Amino acid sequence: MSRLGSKVVAITGASSGIGAATALELATHGAAVVLGARRTDRLDSLVARIRAEGGRAEMLEVDVTKRADLEQLVALAVNRFGRLDVLVSNAGVARIASMADLDVDDWDVMIDVNLRGVLHGIAAALPVFRNQGHGHLVTTVSTSGLKIVPTQAVYAATKNAVRTLLEALRQESTDGVLRTTAISPGYVRTELVDYIDDPEQREQAQHAMAALGISPDAVARAIAFAIEQPDDVEIGEMTIRPARQG
Ligand SMILES: NC(=O)c1ccc[n+]([C@@H]2O[C@H](COP(=O)([O-])OP(=O)(O)OC[C@H]3O[C@@H](n4cnc5c(N)ncnc54)[C@H](OP(=O)(O)O)[C@@H]3O)[C@@H](O)[C@H]2O)c1
Numbered sequence: 001m002s003r004l005g006s007k008v009v010a011i012t013g014a015s016s017g018i019g020a021a022t023a024l025e026l027a028t029h030g031a032a033v034v035l036g037a038r039r040t041d042r043l044d045s046l047v048a049r050i051r052a053e054g055g056r057a058e059m060l061e062v063d064v065t066k067r068a069d070l071e072q073l074v075a076l077a078v079n080r081f082g083r084l085d086v087l088v089s090n091a092g093v094a095r096i097a098s099m100a101d102l103d104v105d106d107w108d109v110m111i112d113v114n115l116r117g118v119l120h121g122i123a124a125a126l127p128v129f130r131n132q133g134h135g136h137l138v139t140t141v142s143t144s145g146l147k148i149v150p151t152q153a154v155y156a157a158t159k160n161a162v163r164t165l166l167e168a169l170r171q172e173s174t175d176g177v178l179r180t181t182a183i184s185p186g187y188v189r190t191e192l193v194d195y196i197d198d199p200e201q202r203e204q205a206q207h208a209m210a211a212l213g214i215s216p217d218a219v220a221r222a223i224a225f226a227i228e229q230p231d232d233v234e235i236g237e238m239t240i241r242p243a244r245q246g
Helices: 017-028 038-050 067-081 106-134 153-172 199-212 215-228
Strands: 007-010 032-037 056-061 086-089 135-140 178-187 237-240
Touching: 007 017, 007 067, 007 199, 017 038, 017 056, 017 215, 032 038, 032 067, 038 056, 038 199, 056 199, 067 086, 067 106, 067 153, 086 153, 106 135, 106 178, 135 153, 135 215, 178 215, 215 237
Parallel strands: 007 032, 007 086, 032 056, 086 135, 135 178, 178 237
Antiparallel strands: none
16 A cells, blocks of 8 residues: 555545545545545545545544644544545636726635635644654645736636745644645636636637636646655655646
């Protein structure tokens, strides 16, 4: 069994896309997975599938904008499996529009989910990691933060804020207790852009995703690679994008 087989991993945004693919990838390699998202029907199906294939999985309704929900997700991992080795802070939303449109409500949603949601995960997991003497924080940021383009300003800003958090956390944690990994996917075929309000922007994004997007399994394999490294090896950043993405 690979090193993954001994891991207990909590994943936010596990109800679809990259989070669901990561849950399946890790569970297939023997990890115990604890899945959080708001759509519990999706989580139920995923847990049933993992268990039917002989894997170990639990689920909880989690809204990452609520600090208590993250505390409960971490507690579920510890109570059910004895510890938490890895938190994959993956839940995220993308609302694409020019800043001049002043979609302030959408800005707030992205800040609350993509940034505050990750902070809530850190706040919940860090004491457990410190207490155990080990822990790994993985998060899905984005190539949107690496190549800045119009209409993705706030989305990219939230992702780069998280990149900054992880780098600072890494520098504060050089005693070997904590590993941090920021994964930057490019276009990945998921539901992410289906929730963009503006029909024109939504259609454009869906078109780009259909034309270019890679499978979420590719990102899941990268996350698994980062997790399965020996405890003294930290994969700090990884970019996984379509070979044809500009
Ligand atoms: N797809 C891409 O091209 C791409 C590229 C770069 C980065 N990313 C990042 O990858 C991550 C996963 O996205 P995806 O592409 O897999 O899209 P997705 O299929 O839409 O998945 C997003 C996940 O986030 C969850 N979520 C959203 N708001 C939440 C909240 N308030 N509380 C808890 N969970 C919440 C959703 O679950 P519920 O709705 O059930 O709560 C869903 O499971 C995101 O952080 C995204 O920014 C994606």
